[in-house]
Amino acid sequence: MxxxxxxxxxxxxxxxxxxxxxxxxxxxxxxxxxxxxxxxxxxxxxxxxxxxxxxxxxxxxxxxxxxxxxxxxxxxxxxxxxxxxxxxxxxxxxxxxxxxxxxxxxxxxxxxxxxxxxxxxxxxxxxxxxxxxxxxxHAPNRGVAPQPLAEPKLDLRVKAATAEAYRVKAGDYIQIIDVDGKQCSDFLAFDAAALERGKEFGLDPTVTRTLMGTANPGPGLHSKYFDARMTPLVEIVRDTVGRHDAFLLACSAKYYEDMGYPGHDNCTDNFNRALRPYGIEPRAGWPAINFFFNTVVGADDGITMDEPWSRPGDYVLLRALTDLVCSSSSCADDIDVANAWEPTDIHVRVYDAAETFSKGIAHRMTPDAEPRLTRESGFHPRTSALTRKFVEYRGFWLADCYSDEGPITEYWAARERAAIMDLSPLRKFEVLGPDAEALMQLAVTRNMKKLAVGQVVYTAMCYDHGGMIDDGTVFRLGQDNFRWICGEDYCGVHLRELAAKHGLKAWVKTSTDQLHNVGVQGPLSREILETLVVTPAHQPTVTELKWFRFTVGKITGIPVVVSRTGYTGELGYEVFCHPDKAPEVWDAIMAAGEPRGMKPLGLKALDMLRIEAGLAFAGYEFCDQTDPFEAGIGFAVPKEKIDSYVGAEALKRRRETPSKKLVGLDVTGAEHIGHGDCVHVGRAQIGVVTSAIRSPILGKTIALARLDVTYAELGTAVEIGKLDGQQKRIPATVVAFPHYDPTKSRVRAEAEPKTAPAIDPTLSLDPRGAAERA
Structure with a gap:
């Protein structure tokens, strides 16, 4: 066809x-x-x-x-x-x-x-x-709303350039849908009980921004919209766009008059008409929540706008926190980019409070991809019992920290004993086929021909101009079998495009949702896992496992892959399993680890650990405008790799004529230093801070910074600019990194010899050399 x-x-x-x-x-x-x-x-x-x-x-x-x-x-x-x-x-x-x-x-x-x-x-x-x-x-090409999320109590079409009012009971869900895309919808909500007493208490964007600490609330902890009494009226449950406005009024007659269009339809007058039956006083301009309206506050404090980001069928799902009178508009603006010059319909559905909807923000791997809502990892049933402090991280809900003691205690557990952390958002891709090695050799900077079965290597994946797509690890599972583990969904698309372009017979299969993993990190991590992981005779035990190697085995009968890798600068491992078995794997590791002082660890503590260890993080140390040398991982670009690969010529040129270098900074004092802070010598900006923390173990503020090579020599005095970069300066000195354990002696630590490795005699070999599964 x-x-x-x-x-x-x-x-x-x-x-x-x-x-x-x-x-x-x-x-x-x-x-x-x-x-x-x-x-x-x-x-x-x-x-x-x-x-x-x-x-x-x-x-x-x-x-x-x-x-x-x-x-x-x-x-x-x-x-x-x-x-x-x-x-x-x-x-x-x-x-x-x-x-x-x-x-x-x-x-x-x-x-x-x-x-x-x-x-x-x-x-x-x-x-x-x-x-x-x-x-x-052959149904109509436009104006078709997506399927309901559940059986709706209210199914309301808001025609283009109009507004409708409706009642919502406490606990019910409100779905506001952009039917054809790029259409703003102003939203008002009032406390219904207060209206009956003659009092108007509606959504207040200024109160909301103040209490939530964000321009627009989103799914998660900071999800509520408040009224002037600081009473929450609604919370955001889902958002497939993530780009809205709560700064400007709904469009009014004055806006169009000032633009030379007297008498133009406008949202404020439409609201006034829709709300009149509820006794709500008309206004000259309504301070609404402008869903899908794309405004930007610039560095000069100017507010500009552009076309909305929303696509056909995008929506925001809210939950009413009290009985409400609501009103939704389809913005009437057709004289600028606010609605891409053409107002279209908005659809509103209300669902019963008894329905259950997951919380989430939508992500698209590519601009034309279907949106995918934030999901929970296989370990979420266990981590969510320990904290409510979850943040949206690369399409997953991950713990920022745990409720009992917080990130500093979690940090010290990893440094002194052991910690367990959910790393499931890492993207996994299975690369297999007769040309799998050729594809990986073409795609990454390391030499795949040197990678042995059972070995892992850290490497970079670059564009033709040398800018980085991502960093990650390659596992070699067999002669023609690789696993690429990284942070970026687009890597899979890139690998498939490379295979097609070069006529390679290799498949790249996404396995992220089939492989969830925890890191078990810290000086006691080996001691904890060697009591749990049972390996077949042909595989190394945890005790025998060398740095950047992996083994196959079982934990309480559950198949796992265990690699000696991590992101903390400590001795550590990662344990991979199917999400359905993740709670059991978590329970087994915690049962063995808690008597040894192991703690669950969240993203805040992990950030401290990885900055001390000088480990790069996407969006901070590198992006598509940064090469591996500028990201501080030049060791992942060997000179001896003869085979051509994507970006090889550009990286050769960049190696020979570097302009920027990643360095460590020792910072004077205890003031907060953040990602993006400017670094100066005199008046001139000569670099930028990529990551910074107050190091618990070193007792000082440290940073990673990308500087012009002129000022990258050890011992160079620089200043970190605050405020406008000129009014306030914090002294710092260029130092080597990693700041902590620069020789990596801790992560390389080998086990004391043992006389009897833990081998399970019930595991035999199949013809391909893999362990049989019960």
């Missing part, structure tokens, strides 16, 4: 069936569908009423039982009777990336699509990955 046309009268809808999950969608008779396999080797199961679909399908096999069960469960949750439904297989386990299967709806139908695949063990490379669904329909 050829590419689906996206011109009228066809409407093209794109959906994603996540690996390991089932997607349910509606089709009308005549709708044409394409299922794309972006990563390759991913079959899918279509489940629909018999005779509802026509296409080139294959029969379902015994391997498809789990996918069929997921599809049936998802349909049943929609109230669909599946007794006369049938399953069909499309695509296969050997298709190339970008493979397509097509079918058509013979009748109106509710359909489920499920990627086929079982849970992946940590030493396997068979993750179920996403399938992309395109539906070409």
């Amino acid at each position: 050829d590419a689906l046309p996206d011109t009228a009268p066809l409407r093209l809808t794109t959906l994603v069936a996540r690996g390991g999950e089932a997607l349910v969608f509606d089709l009308a008779a005549g709708d044409r569908c394409r299922v794309l396999d972006p990563e390759g080797r991913q079959p899918g199961l279509i489940f629909a009423a018999e005779g509802a679909l026509s296409g080139d399908f294959a029969e379902v096999s015994d391997e498809d039982v789990e996918a069929a069960a997921a599809a049936k469960a998802a349909l049943a949750a929609r109230g669909v009777d599946v007794s006369r439904f049938a399953g069909f297989r499309l695509l296969s386990t050997d298709t190339a990336p970008g493979a397509v299967a097509a079918f058509q709806a013979s009748a109106d139908a509710v359909v489920a699509l499920a990627p086929i695949g079982r849970a992946m063990a940590p030493d396997e490379q068979t993750p179920p990955t996403d399938l992309k669904l395109e539906i070409a329909s």
